[in-house]
Amino acid sequence: MNTTQQDDLQFVRQMTEAGNKAPLLGGRFYVFWGVLVAIAFVCHWAIASENFGLPPVSYAVLWSVFMLIGLVSMPFLIRGIRRKPGLGAIGNRAEEVVWTTGGYSVFAYAAGTVVAVIFAGGSYDLFDLILAVAFGSYGVAFMVTGTMANETWMRVPGLASLLACAAVPILVGMPVLYLVAAATIVVVSVIPGVILLRSEPASLEEPA
């Protein structure tokens, strides 16, 4: 094999590795949802603790505003990564699917809980268990994303999420659950998001 052929094979290897090692692009989503959820949990605690005299209808207002902010913001967040290199890499595709599906699972459980409480006399504690579904989903999402993108550090927030999942049934019915959850969200969502954002490549413009 001559030098040119060896150079060509080295080039192909570089291309393969460049595609395989594309940085994860979900950092902004982790930070945005982490901050939003943490604030919502603190507000939920403020209502549940009854320290501030807020009526129960405040829960509905709080979570409606939460969903509205989330829905309005998502297109802007998605727009921000459209020109990032590596969007089609396996790690980023896996990240998109597992986190989106995780979000749907939380929404599905929450919707079922609302129906159960309003129409079937379900316990209000069912609402608290939404957090268990969420942290369980976080755990799965971190493990899958970390494995597919070769980001082994993601096992740490993944395991922390699973521990939080286990803690929810222990604290169910106690307002402090939401303060603990808010602090946990900072650890398992905001901090990993900042880590990812720091290594995120710049958007690329197409030549005219």
Added chain:
Amino acid sequence: MTEGFDPASLDDAIHGRLRLGVMAYLHQANPASFAELKEATGATGGNLSTHLRKLEEAGYITQTKSFHERRPLTTVAVTEDGRAAFADYLAAMRQLIDGTGET
């Protein structure tokens, strides 16, 4: 030339440094934008366009042109035929390398 190796088994559409590099990249990150491929390969825009056209004519990739925030965005995706052709190409190269005993 290695005994038993048929040079005709190397796909002309892929057999070229830049086209091979594009196929290797898309094998790992699919789809990719034109700008992303340009940065990854280090090619000029004109050269990359020429080679992408050859891959497209062979049916190995698709190029979708769109606008994002009023600026052009070309998305390049490998097709099933392209995946198969790349796998065949690698198999042919492996045969060549194994035959010579070189790495």
